[in-house]
Amino acid sequence: MRLALPQWAGTLAVKAAVFITVMCCALAALLGILVHVSVTNQTVGQARELTLSRLEDATAAFEAGDTLGPHVGLDPPGLPRSLRDLALAGDRGTMVADRQGRPTMWAAGPADDERVLAVEVDYSQQARTIEGLDRAILWSSGLAIGATLLVGAFAVTRVTRRLHATARVARRISGGDLDARVDDPRTKDPTRPQDEVAAVAVALDSMASSLQSKLLAEQRFTADVAHELRTPLTGLHAAAELLPPGRPTELVRDRVAALRTLTEDLLEISRLDTGRERVELDSEPLGALAERVVRASGTQTEVVVVRDVVVETDRRRLERVLGNLVANAHKHGRRPVVLTVDGPVVTVRDHGEGFPDYLIAHGPQRFRTEGGAKGHGLGLTIALGQAEVLGARLTFSNAVDGGAVARLTLR
Template structure:
C-alpha cells in the first residue's frame, strides 16, 4: 500500500522546528512566571490581611469591639480556618478562583474567633492581567523571531544543498570538470562541504575509471581494425558460393562493429566537435531518408534553416532508420517540423529499460524486439546528438505504449561552437 509523503524544503522544516521549540519554551516560562507572580501577590495579600486582623485583635482586647471589618465567630468562616483556630493557631486562607477571597483568623480564647476577609485588590488583578498580556506578546515575539531565524538558517543550508544538487546534476550529464565544493562556495564550513568533497572524490574516481575503460575499449578496437580489415579483404578473394557469402557477411559485420566501437570511444572522450553548416532541414532529411530507406514516409510539416553538422545529422538519421527497420515494423514515418525530427515505426515499441535508462551499448532489448545488432546504433545516435547540442528522446506511441517506437530529435536554436560551447546571445535591449 502506497504511503502518502509530504514534501517540503529543509528551510521550512528548520523554521517549524525552531518555532515549535520556541513556543514550548515560551509557554513553559510564561506559566512559571504567571504562577510565581500570582503566588507572590497572594502571599503578600495574606500577610496584609493577617496584620490587619492582629491589629484588630489588639483593639478588641481594649474596646471589646470588632473593628476594621473583623467579625466575631463569623458563620461564613471556612471550616479549614475554624479547625486551625480550635488548635489555638493563627491562619490565613485563599478561597475561590479568578479574584479570590483572602481570609485571616485568630483565636481569642473560650472558643471565640476573630476573623476578617476581603477580595484580592483590583490593582493586583490588573497587574496579573498586564503581566499575562506581556507574556503572551513576548511568547509570540519569540515564536516569530525563531521562525525568522529558522528561515534564514534553513535558507542558507537549502541554497547550498540546491547548488550542490545542481552541480551534481551537471556531473551526471557528463560535465566532469564541475566541482561541487566550488559550486556551493560560502565562508561558513558545515556538513555540506563534507558532502561536496565526497561527491567530488566520487566524480574523480568514476571519471578515472570511465576514462580507463574508454582507453581500453578504444585500444582494443584500434588493434582489431587492421586484422579485421585484412579478414574482409581475404574474404573477398574466396570463390563464389554460400559459405563464402557467410564468411564475407560476418567479416563485414565484425568490421562494422569495430568501427562503431571506435566511434563510441571518440564520443565518450568528449573531444568531438561539430563542423557547422546552414542547411534546409526538411529538404536535407527528405533527401537522406530517400537514399537509405526508400520505403519510408517523409512529411515536412514546416521547413526551417538550421546551423548543424550535416555528416553527424546524417549519421543520426541513418541509425534511427536502421533501428526502425531492424526492430520495428512498417511503415516507417519521418516528419520534420521546424527544428524537430521524428522517426516512428509501427513495431512493438522500445523496451522499458531503454525508455527508463536511455540507450545502452551492447544491449538490444528483450524478446519483444528482434534482438539483432549490438545495441550501438542508438548509443551512437545519442552521442552524436550531444555533439550537435541536440536532444534525442525515445517513447512509445499509443495510449498503451504499443503503437510503435518514436524517436524525436530536437535540434537547438543556437548550435555549439567549435569549442563545444554555445554562443552567448545578447538579450533584447542589451549590447
C-alpha cells in the same frame, strides 16, 4: 487520501524554522507559566498574610469592645457568600473578589453565632504587578523567540546553502560533467571541524573522481580496441576480396563488413565520449535532407513532410542520426516505417513491438538486452550522441496503437 504538501513545506530550512519556533514557544510557555505561578503565589501569599493579620487585630478589638478600624465590619456588603458561609461555620479564610470594579482581598472569621467579622484590603497594586509580569513574560518570550529564529535561520541557511551546492554538483555529474567537484573549504583545512555536510561533499567528490577514472578507462579501452581491430580488418577485407566467387565467400565478406561497421561505430562512440566533436553549421531544407537519407538507406520508408523548414545544422551529423533511426526501425521493428517532418521536429515510427521499457526510461545503452530480447546495438547510442553534439533533443517512446517512436527536435 494522501494530502499533497506545498513545495516549500519540504525544505530543510522551513522544517528547521518550524521546529525552532515550536520548541521556543514551548520553552517560553513553560518558563512563563512557572514564573507566573511562582510570583502569583508569592504575591497572593503576602496579601493573604497581611489580610489575616488585620483580621486578628480586628477580632481582638471586637472582643475587647473597642472601635473597629476602617475597612473592617460585621457582615459588610460585598462579602462573597462562600467566604461568609465559611466564617459562619467557624473557620477563617481569604478570597479575592471584585468590589465596585476593583480587586479586593477579603478575610473573614466568626464574630458570634450569627455574624461574621470581615476585613477588606485593596488588591489593585498586586493585580497590576501580576498583569505587568505577564506582559513582560510575553514580550520577553517574543523577543527571545525572534532572536532564536534569526540565529537559527542563519545557522541553518549556512548548512542548506552548502547542501544546495552539493546537490548542484551532483546534478552536473549526472548530466555528464565529470569534472564537477564540490571542493568544500572545510575538507581542505584539517584544523576546521568536519561536519556531516563536509563528509557528504568528500564522499561525492571521491565518487565523482572514481567514476571519471572508470569512464575514462572504458573510453580508452573502446578506442584502443577499435584502433587495434582496424588494421587486421583492413587486411582481412583485402584477403576476402581475393577469394573465388561462391556462397562461402559471400558469407566471409558479409561478416567482415559487419566487423568493419562495428569497428567504425566503436571509433565514432569513442570520439563522442571525448566531447571534442565540433559541428560545421550550414543551412539545410529538412524535408529534402530527410528524403535524401531515406534514398541512401535503400529501405522502403515513407517520408511525410507536414511543414518543411530550413535549419542551421551539421548536415553530415544529422544524416547520420536520421539514417541510424531509419535503420533501427527496419531492423528491430516492422513495416510500414514512416519518417515525418513537421517543422524542426522529425519523427521516425515503425509498427513493431516498440522500444523496451529500460530504453524509454534510461535511453539507449550499449549492447544491452533484457528478457532474451534482441539488443539495439550501437546505432541508437550513436544517434543520441550525435544529437547531443548538434544541440538537438532525441526522445524515445511507444505509440498507443503499437510501434516505436523516435522524435528528434532540432533547435
